[in-house]
Amino acid sequence: MNDKLEPFLVRPATFSDAPAIFAALKAYPDRLVPRPVSDILLNTDRFLVAEKDGELVGTVAWSILPELEGGNPSFELQSLSVRADCCRMGLGRRLAEAAIARIRPYRPKEIIVLTFSPEFFGKLGFRPADKRRLVYKLYHGCAHCAKYDSPFTCPELAMTLAF
Numbered sequence: 001m002n003d004k005l006e007p008f009l010v011r012p013a014t015f016s017d018a019p020a021i022f023a024a025l026k027a028y029p030d031r032l033v034p035r036p037v038s039d040i041l042l043n044t045d046r047f048l049v050a051e052k053d054g055e056l057v058g059t060v061a062w063s064i065l066p067e068l069e070g071g072n073p074s075f076e077l078q079s080l081s082v083r084a085d086c087c088r089m090g091l092g093r094r095l096a097e098a099a100i101a102r103i104r105p106y107r108p109k110e111i112i113v114l115t116f117s118p119e120f121f122g123k124l125g126f127r128p129a130d131k132r133r134l135v136y137k138l139y140h141g142c143a144h145c146a147k148y149d150s151p152f153t154c155p156e157l158a159m160t161l162a163f
């Protein structure tokens with residue numbers, strides 16, 4: 001293992017992580033959609049977290065986006081955060097790749113992200129995508145966002161990882 005990653009333990013979330021996940025997402029109000037603790041609790045099995053010295057320093061989650069035409073679903077990678085003092089140490093990549101490894105056995109059609117960090121996701125193999133193609137898949141997540149009036153006025157970029 002890379003020495004610089006050793007301080008971090010990436011593991012599945014537990015119910016007791018919910019308050020710290022809530023705070024981690026609120027730390028990036030311009031970059032992440034905040035999630036109520038109730039939503040975090042209901043999706044505990046779709047969250048991974050990273051710990052350093054017993055403190056939560058990273059989060060990632062995913063959701064299932066059913067295909068209207070049938071077939072295997074697509075997934076959305078969500079709530080990816082690394083605490084500011086732990087950035088640029090490989091932890092974001094490690095969290096994203098761990099989430100993708102959890103999704104992969106379900107044979108996803110594609111994995112989608114909405115992001116302000118296209119360079120980061122580009123390094124993981126994600127490529128820009130047309131929001132209009134994805135809007136019905138994104139509707140569920142966007143429907144809970146109070147920041148913009150529609151996915152098309154939201155400045156986040158859509159990117160996908162094809163399988």
Ligand SMILES: CC(C)(COP(=O)(O)OP(=O)(O)OC[C@H]1O[C@@H](n2cnc3c(N)ncnc32)[C@H](O)[C@@H]1OP(=O)(O)O)[C@@H](O)C(=O)NCCC(=O)NCCS
Nearest residue numbers: 028031080081082087088089090091092093115117119120
């Ligand atoms: C985006 C974020 C998760 C990246 O986490 P990180 O731990 O700093 O990323 P890593 O150290 O694993 O970086 C992986 C690669 O991406 C690059 N990278 C990371 N952030 C970058 C950025 N903002 N711009 C350009 N490249 C970036 C790194 O240089 C590294 O490149 P390399 O593999 O060639 O060395 C983190 O900055 C963050 O939490 N941002 C705020 C929340 C957010 O925007 N989340 C994404 C929402 S979808």
